[in-house]
Amino acid sequence: MAQKRPQVVIIGAGFGGLEAAKSLSRAPVDVTIVDRQNHHCFQPLLYQVATAALSPAEVAWPIRHILREQRNATVLMAEVTGVDVTGRCVLIPSGSFSYDYLVVATGATHSYFGHDDWEKHAPGLKRIEDALRIRREMLIAFEKAELAKDDAERRRLLTFVIVGGGATGVEMAGAFAEIARLTLVEDFRRIDPSTARIVLIEAGPRILPALPEDLSDYARRALERMGVEVMTSTRVTKCDAGGVDLEHGRIDASTIVWAAGIVASPAAAWLGAAHDRAGRVTVGPDLSVPGQPEIFVIGDTAAVQDKSGRAIPGVAPAAKQMGRYVGKLIARRVAGKPSPPFRYRHMGDLAAIGRRAAIVSLHGMKLKGFLGWLFWGVAHIYFLIGPKHRFIVAFTWLWDYVTFHRGARLITGVPPREGE
Amino acid sequence: MAQKRPQVVIIGAGFGGLEAAKSLSRAPVDVTIVDRQNHHCFQPLLYQVATAALSPAEVAWPIRHILREQRNATVLMAEVTGVDVTGRCVLIPSGSFSYDYLVVATGATHSYFGHDDWEKHAPGLKRIEDALRIRREMLIAFEKAELAKDDAERRRLLTFVIVGGGATGVEMAGAFAEIARLTLVEDFRRIDPSTARIVLIEAGPRILPALPEDLSDYARRALERMGVEVMTSTRVTKCDAGGVDLEHGRIDASTIVWAAGIVASPAAAWLGAAHDRAGRVTVGPDLSVPGQPEIFVIGDTAAVQDKSGRAIPGVAPAAKQMGRYVGKLIARRVAGKPSPPFRYRHMGDLAAIGRRAAIVSLHGMKLKGFLGWLFWGVAHIYFLIGPKHRFIVAFTWLWDYVTFHRGARLITGVPPREGE
Numbered sequence: 001m002a003q004k005r006p007q008v009v010i011i012g013a014g015f016g017g018l019e020a021a022k023s024l025s026r027a028p029v030d031v032t033i034v035d036r037q038n039h040h041c042f043q044p045l046l047y048q049v050a051t052a053a054l055s056p057a058e059v060a061w062p063i064r065h066i067l068r069e070q071r072n073a074t075v076l077m078a079e080v081t082g083v084d085v086t087g088r089c090v091l092i093p094s095g096s097f098s099y100d101y102l103v104v105a106t107g108a109t110h111s112y113f114g115h116d117d118w119e120k121h122a123p124g125l126k127r128i129e130d131a132l133r134i135r136r137e138m139l140i141a142f143e144k145a146e147l148a149k150d151d152a153e154r155r156r157l158l159t160f161v162i163v164g165g166g167a168t169g170v171e172m173a174g175a176f177a178e179i180a181r182l183t184l185v186e187d188f189r190r191i192d193p194s195t196a197r198i199v200l201i202e203a204g205p206r207i208l209p210a211l212p213e214d215l216s217d218y219a220r221r222a223l224e225r226m227g228v229e230v231m232t233s234t235r236v237t238k239c240d241a242g243g244v245d246l247e248h249g250r251i252d253a254s255t256i257v258w259a260a261g262i263v264a265s266p267a268a269a270w271l272g273a274a275h276d277r278a279g280r281v282t283v284g285p286d287l288s289v290p291g292q293p294e295i296f297v298i299g300d301t302a303a304v305q306d307k308s309g310r311a312i313p314g315v316a317p318a319a320k321q322m323g324r325y326v327g328k329l330i331a332r333r334v335a336g337k338p339s340p341p342f343r344y345r346h347m348g349d350l351a352a353i354g355r356r357a358a359i360v361s362l363h364g365m366k367l368k369g370f371l372g373w374l375f376w377g378v379a380h381i382y383f384l385i386g387p388k389h390r391f392i393v394a395f396t397w398l399w400d401y402v403t404f405h406r407g408a409r410l411i412t413g414v415p416p417r418e419g420e
Numbered sequence: 421m422a423q424k425r426p427q428v429v430i431i432g433a434g435f436g437g438l439e440a441a442k443s444l445s446r447a448p449v450d451v452t453i454v455d456r457q458n459h460h461c462f463q464p465l466l467y468q469v470a471t472a473a474l475s476p477a478e479v480a481w482p483i484r485h486i487l488r489e490q491r492n493a494t495v496l497m498a499e500v501t502g503v504d505v506t507g508r509c510v511l512i513p514s515g516s517f518s519y520d521y522l523v524v525a526t527g528a529t530h531s532y533f534g535h536d537d538w539e540k541h542a543p544g545l546k547r548i549e550d551a552l553r554i555r556r557e558m559l560i561a562f563e564k565a566e567l568a569k570d571d572a573e574r575r576r577l578l579t580f581v582i583v584g585g586g587a588t589g590v591e592m593a594g595a596f597a598e599i600a601r602l603t604l605v606e607d608f609r610r611i612d613p614s615t616a617r618i619v620l621i622e623a624g625p626r627i628l629p630a631l632p633e634d635l636s637d638y639a640r641r642a643l644e645r646m647g648v649e650v651m652t653s654t655r656v657t658k659c660d661a662g663g664v665d666l667e668h669g670r671i672d673a674s675t676i677v678w679a680a681g682i683v684a685s686p687a688a689a690w691l692g693a694a695h696d697r698a699g700r701v702t703v704g705p706d707l708s709v710p711g712q713p714e715i716f717v718i719g720d721t722a723a724v725q726d727k728s729g730r731a732i733p734g735v736a737p738a739a740k741q742m743g744r745y746v747g748k749l750i751a752r753r754v755a756g757k758p759s760p761p762f763r764y765r766h767m768g769d770l771a772a773i774g775r776r777a778a779i780v781s782l783h784g785m786k787l788k789g790f791l792g793w794l795f796w797g798v799a800h801i802y803f804l805i806g807p808k809h810r811f812i813v814a815f816t817w818l819w820d821y822v823t824f825h826r827g828a829r830l831i832t833g834v835p836p837r838e839g840e
């Protein structure tokens with residue numbers, strides 16, 4: 001097969017990779033996008049799967065379906081094992097394929113700060129499987145509490161700890177509180193779900209450190225009104241099967257969710273490139289790897305500063321902007337045209353705390369409470385891929401808002417056994 | 421705690437168990453319903469989860485949510501390990517609880533006719549987990565085919581075998597054909613999904629043996645028009661990782677679905693009761709176990725004949741009728757009143773073959789084609805629990821009908837790895 005057109009390989013179909021592929025749709029290149037999953041996950045709403053409000057299929061879509069009409073794009077489901085930088089090819093278990101341009105958009109995963117064994121007690125929230133695991137553990141905790149004969153054990157089962165006070169941690173804590181106080185309140189006979197203890201632990205002095213201080217204060221008060229214990233300046237020193245150790249004290253808990261550190265995927269090692277402490281590849285002003293102008297690293301995998309020297313945050317809009325930039329740059333370079341350096345435009349910060357409460361900080365505009373919640377909902381619905389998902393998610397939220405219910409309270413996966 | 425009210429324990433929250441619990445809502449008894457899952461599964465639509473049309477949460481609901489308003493009912497998620505018939509108590513790993521009346525509604529599972537090792541190659545379809553496993557295997561087969569370098573292997577990957585020509589088998593075969601010929605048709609670049617081979621194998625002389633012969637003929641022709649190979653009078657002699665052996669010949673296949681025999685749950689052994697070859701407990705005219713008037717067995721776990729001596733089929737309406745009958749009987753007995761023997765009323769038979777094609781046989785009325793399909797859809801929507809699910813399923817079907825898509829095409833569960 002004669003390969004005349006330049007081959008662009010994109011590793012990872014998250015926000016960045018997908019956007020890079022889309023912005024190459026009219027370029028005279030062949031695009032191959034490789035992901036180990038068959039679906040793109042809308043991570044900003046993943047916590048709603050973990051807390052039984054939405055189903056996986058409502059926040060994740062087959063990658064090949066998203067790109068089905070882009071005739072120059074081929075989607076492959078495969079686990080990339082490495083990159084042969086000299087031979088310009090990407091390695092997968094069953095072989096390899098060569099590239100003229102490579103875009104690495106492999107994202108980040110959780111960092112347990114050197115304690116990877118904590119992962120089995122305190123799952124993070126990056127993939128659909130993580131969300132289903134957290135959902136399962138949370139629901140099983142209530143089920144076991146209903147069967148428990150011992151008060152201390154029942155207390156422990158009804159204690160939920162979220163480590164990390166960023167947007168994910170805040171959203172999880174708010175959702176847990178709603179489940180316990182509103183959703184499940186009529187469902188049990190022997191326990192009172194509303195007595196569940198929900199603890200949000202943050203090592204820094206305040207939650208949502210990326211947001212202005214008054215919004216962060218508002219979020220704390222809103223969570224506390226919902227019955228969440230917010231512990232700031234508190235460091236977790238150990239996670240085990242029975243709970244978490246703090247610098248001063250211990251919390252016995254059945255369910256621990258890790259929303260603290262993140263670390264970039266091993267792309268730096270594949271590329272033999274320089275990286276920062278979080279594993280992010282140091283890139284040039286055009287997001288290429290220094291010395292390798294045909295390799296680009298984007299999204300959470302790249303360490304990029306904005307024009308004032310601040311690190312660009314690991315959020316979906318940043319990844320999308322980088323993806324779009326690199327796609328256009330490759331198209332221009334193939335056409336023999338130069339490109340300006342990448343410029344990040346911060347869109348704002350959002351976090352939902354619960355029913356009627358969210359905070360929004362956007363171009364100096366600040367919203368909170370019900371108005372913030374409405375804005376948050378509309379923004380997320382708007383960015384959901386495809387009208388069907390938009391409609392179903394909007395309907396589900398409206399329904400759940402009116403009825404206080406959460407429809408996806410299924411324990412699936414591991415065959416659940418009582419006494420486990 | 422003084423227990424004055426009679427204790428009714430129901431094992432299993434399928435169609436029968438749930439109906440028994442509900443018909444005791446006004447009786448002066450305490451009802452405990454035990455299930456190893458936390459959800460009731462609407463099994464007639466489970467094949468739509470296996471074939472990526474619906475999400476698990478659209479066909480399964482938390483048992484305790486269904487019964488949340490029935491104040492005399494307690495729901496426990498636990499695996500029953502046995503019954504102490506003499507001591508009148510039900511055993512679970514963490515203890516036991518006593519009963520005055522026991523209703524066993526534990527359903528049935530697949531029978532591999534003594535070849536239980538086939539199960540790992542040819543999953544059946546009884547639980548949400550089964551459906552997710554089949555969905556995963558089917559979708560991974562297409563993904564691997566897109567990566568395959570060898571023609572024979574690609575051919576094998578694109579071959580799907582369904583063993584058993586009852587309603588489940590027919591519905592699965594029709595849905596597989598639609599996925600290959602309609603849903604995925606634009607999604608791949610290297611393979612043509614519409615060349616997939618779908619084979620429905622039935623040991624008897626015709627598919628849908630429970631239905632009148634002309635409807636069964638119609639179903640066969642409808643499937644064949646959709647490109648399904650229907651093999652009747654064909655016996656499978658072995659299932660392995662690479663395909664199935666037939667009495668005469670072999671089919672290399674990546675995905676095998678078992679929709680053939682079923683066998684009752686081990687309730688007969690728990691109760692030390694007489695049972696038939698399929699493990700179903702022989703019950704008296706009031707569905708109680710002979711010699712144990714306080715123990716009732718219902719649904720697929722019981723061998724019951726109708727008044728003309730024919731076996732009552734293992735369908736949802738039959739289980740519901742038995743559940744309702746036993747619930748009312750217990751309520752009457754507690755009030756000191758006698759009950760007439762159980763009488764089964766056959767509601768009819770339905771099977772969906774695909775878009776615009778279903779067959780319905782109902783009180784002598786026969787429907788097929790588009791009209792049958794509409795009737796089938798309305799009947800299933802009507803029986804879905806709760807208005808929200810009714811609405812979302814109706815909307816999803818309508819959407820998918822118009823767009824040819826299936827929204828839930830997610831590979832989840834086992835972290836998928838290429839080359840596996």
